[in-house]
Amino acid sequence: MPLAFATVLAGVLLPAGAATAGEPPAVVLHAAPDGGGSACSTGRPCSVEGAKDRVRHLLPSGRARDVVVELADGTYRLDQPLEFGPEDSGRGAHRVTWTAAHGAHPVLSGALKVTHWTLRDKDKNIWEAPLPKGLDTRQVYVDGKRAPISQTTPAELNLSFAAASGGYTTTPATWGQDLLATVGADALRKVEFVYTGGNGPWTQSRCRIESAQSPTLLMQQPCWGNVTKRPTFTQASGSLPSMKAGTAPTRIENGYPFLHPGQWYVDQERGVLDYIPAAGADIHSLDVEVPRxxxxxxxxxxxxxxxxxxxxxxxxxxxxxxLEPSSAAGFADVQDNLRLTGDDPDRPQATCTFGTPAGTCPFGALTRxxxxxxxxxxxxxxxxxxxxxxxxxxxxxxxxxxxxxxxxxxxxxxxxxxxxxxxxxxxxxxxxxxxxxxxxxxxxxxxxxxxxxxxxxxxxxxxxxxxxxxxxxxxxxxxxxxxYTGISEGVIQGHVDNAAHPENTTNINSDNTISHNLIHRYMQVLKDGGAVYVEGHQGQTIKASDGSVDRAGSVAHGLTVAGNVAYDQGNVNFTWYDDAGAQWLNWTGNLEWGAKQAQGGCQTTGHLDYVGNVQSGLTGEFHCSPPVPVDTRIEGNRAIPSTPGAADLPADTVAQAGLTGRWQRLTTSTEPGVGYAHKATDGGGVLVAGHGFGPHTRVDFDGVPATRITVLSNGVLNAEPPSGTDPVRVTVTTHAGSATAVLS
Known part of the structure; x- marks a missing residue:
């Protein structure tokens, strides 16, 4: 009999089946991928759906107790979602726990495993396998890795675009008509255009083709209108940029003729998956998973x-x-995966009373x-x-x-x-x-x-x-x-607020804390974001008994961002980003290095403290319009070099950021990474930043061991090269693997 996995009862770790004094023991049920029936015992486990039914039967019967469902090792292929409602909930202070059996790694999978491959096109090495007819997906995984969908680029096709009503004209003029003749009308309507940066450098919108009649391509609505003709609003502190008509897609996806090695295509009408395996791969030995x-x-x-x-x-x-991005609404990206899906131009989505014509309310209620x-x-x-x-x-x-x-x-x-x-x-x-x-x-x-x-x-x-x-x-x-951004708070909500009109929109935000997070290798694709990005009201404006604003109380009950560490950023604007309408927040004890601008934003309302932080970038960089000047405190901060040494960093802040205790294994159990490695100008060694460092980490310089290693955290260490050397590369090795970087 397998040992029961520990479960949490009233905040105390207890083995499944144990109980607190005076309480009945927990009921332990067992499920397995090949289980069936209703016994739910170790010898006769249930299916996961059967275990759920058994729990529902047990809960109202007899004395209230904890119920534990242990899932044996293996893959549980779900035909439908596991849904939990009030009737599946623990009663009183008792809990229902769904957990892995001891040593097991159960997988709740929504995928179909694809088999029975046949060669469809020998010259192009295109293989196909049967799928349930009509099954659609936007992802396929091969041997546990995400495989790209069939795709091409305008440059590869020698294709150019010009603006036309509802879409484009193309050169060559017959491209759309030729594609229609090749794939048919249904498949043509599944071809998707991708626009990186089309609605602002922080976006990547997607729309599909509606029809082709040489030389015109019409795009599907409402996606096309929501990408190219966006609603505007008055007193805007942040806009929703429309993509310029005629903008060429950066990528074209989901067409059978676009297949390249390693890519896939689903033919819904025929009920098949087409795939070109990588060179040398045996198609019959691959684990191909199609989420449904x-x-x-x-x-x-x-x-x-x-x-x-x-x-x-x-x-x-x-x-x-x-599958929603495959619909006619597409993916009309606004920010942070919020999108426009409304189809009534006379009542624009989420502009409320701030636009002409007035739109749907509340303001900023974009589709999540x-x-x-x-x-x-x-x-x-x-x-x-x-x-x-x-x-x-x-x-x-x-x-x-x-x-x-x-x-x-x-x-x-x-x-x-x-x-x-x-x-x-x-x-x-x-x-x-x-x-x-x-x-x-x-x-x-x-x-x-x-x-x-x-x-x-x-x-x-x-x-x-x-x-x-x-x-x-x-x-x-x-x-x-x-x-893109690491942590985002209040997307879009501040887009009609700033210091001149701070109360156009309100919300219930208060007493929230973002603290001691480790954020690195972010902003790797898009632009105009940060490690922590903030918009809109982060607290209530609290009044004192005499009617004046209680500034200290308002900040104290707003958003506190404290003790976070950020480095190795990409296209970052501000590491700590007070953007449109941001107010009532306190930045304290944070550390960043490597960014040009550490803190600031555009159209910030103000009412904020930036006190006691350490950074290499500029602070107080409020662009577009200034925040409330008499109510913004930027003081007591310490500047460090953009390429600091270990001595420049606040050791306690570095040590406390990121995973703690037993959860550190989440990063140390996987292969380490190095994103930053720089020689200190003061001869204090080489500061190395990345992830997965542990107490037994080894560091080599050009193959020669470091003379001294100081691990400051799971993400930061300092190592001293052998005396008299001028190393070029550093290699960090843990029990989980190695990573090498060139020193800068």
Whole structure:
């Protein structure tokens, strides 16, 4: 009999089956990928769906107790999402825990494994395998790695574009007509144009072709209008740029004629997957996974009856897609994977009373990306020690009406969109949706999570995105290898606020903290973002008894950004970014180096403190218009070189940022990376920054061991080269692998 995995009861680690004094023992059920029936025993395990039914049967019967479902090793291929409601919740103080059995790594998969390959085109080495007819996906994975969809570029096709009503004219004029003749009308309408930077350098929009009649290509609506004719609003402190008509796509995707080695194409009409394997690969030995579900796990309660007291631990949530960008609405990117989907130009989406004509309300209620794992009206949900990977939307979304939830010690990797989203765009205030204060997300914690390679398909994604919340704690996470911003708070909401008109929009934000996070190798694809990006009201304007503004109280109950460390940035504007309408926030004890501008923004309202930070970049860089001058404190900060040595860094800040305790293994158990390696000018050695460093890390310079190594954190170390040498390369080696970088 396998040992039961430890579970969490009332905040104390207890083995499954144990109970606190006076409490009945937990009921332990067992599930397996090939399970069936309703016994749910070790000898006769249930399927995961059967275990869920068994839990639902047990909960109302007899004395309240904890229920633990242990999942055996293997892949659980889901035909439909696992949905949890109030009837699946723990009763009273008791919990229902879904966990990996001891030593097991269960995978909850939304994918179909593809087999039975036949050679379709010998000359091009195109193979095909059967799929259920009509199945669609936007992702395919080969041997655990994301495979690119069939694609080409205008340059490869020697193709140019000019503006036309509703789309383009092309040169050669017959390109669209020729493609139509080759693939047919249905397949033509699946061809997708990608526009990197088309709606601002922080965006990547996508629209599909509607029809082709030489020399004209018409694009699908409403996507095309939402990309090229965006609504405007008055008193704008930040615009929604329209893409210039005639802008050529940076990439053309999803056409059979575009197939290159390593790429795939789904022919829905024929019900096949086409794929060109890499040179030398044996198609019959490849593990090819085609995601078919858009949701793996969904927890949905109501304000009156929330879903509650559930724990998920040690599970892999893997292989899901998201098909909305394949619709006529496409992916009309605005920022941070928010997009325009409205189709009524007489009532523009989310401009509310700030545009002419007036639009839908509330202001800024753009369409948010869903989560492949998602919770709504959820209380006291714990997601601990799981892996979210190979996903086609956001990894995890916790929507409105959710409180006291904990997301701790999880890995989010290889995700098409955002890593984690907390909140919704539609409810800056509960009254906006006709609700009461139970609508507010409050008391949620995101801690010790490793988030990397999010934004794989939609690069405007942030690692963590917060909308409207109270008493939220985002702490000790490591975010790296991201195409855009690390942590984003308040996207779009401040776009009609600044120092001249600070109260056009309001929200319930207050008492939120972003602290001790390690953020590096971000802004690797798009531009105009930061390590922590902030817009709009971050707290309430609190009045003193005499009617004057209580500045200290307002800042104290706003957003606190403290003790975070950022380095190795890409196209960053400001590391710590106070953007449109940002107000009531406190930056303190943060460290950054390598950016030209450490702190500032455009159309910032003000009412902020930037005190006691350490940085190499410029501070107080408020462009476009100045913030409230008498109410902005920038003082007590320390400047360091853009290429600092170890002695320049505040050691405590470096040591405390990122993963802590047992969760450090999330980064040290994988191959290390080096993104920054620079010789100190004072002879103090070489400062090396990256990820995955541990206490037994080895450092070599041009193959010769360092004379001394000081590991400052999982992401930063200092090493001294052998005396009298002038090394060119540094290699960092841990038990998980090695990484080499050229010294600068």
């Amino acid at each position: 579900l858009g949701t793996l796990v969904k927890g949905a309660g109501t304000l009156d009856a929330p879903v509650r007291n559930l724990t998920f631990s040690g599970l892999d949530f893997a292989y899901a897609t998201w 990306q869903p989560g492949n794992v998602q919770f709504t009206a959820a209380h006291d949900i714990v997601l601990r020690g799981n892996t979210f990977t190979h996903l086609g939307a956001a990894g995890l979304v916790i929507e409105h009406g959710s409180r006291d939830n904990t997301v701790e010690g999880n890995t989010f990797a290889d995700i098409s969109g955002n890593g984690i989203i907390l909140g919704s765009t539609t409810d800056p205030n509960p009254s906006d949706v006709g609700a009461d204060d139970r609508e507010i997300n409050t008391g949620n914690t995101l801690a010790n999570n490793l988030i990397h390679h999010a934004g794989a398909d939609y690069p405007s994604a942030a690692g963590i995105t917060l909308f409207f919340t109270q008493h939220t704690l985002v702490t000790h996470n490591e975010l790296r290898d991201l195409p």
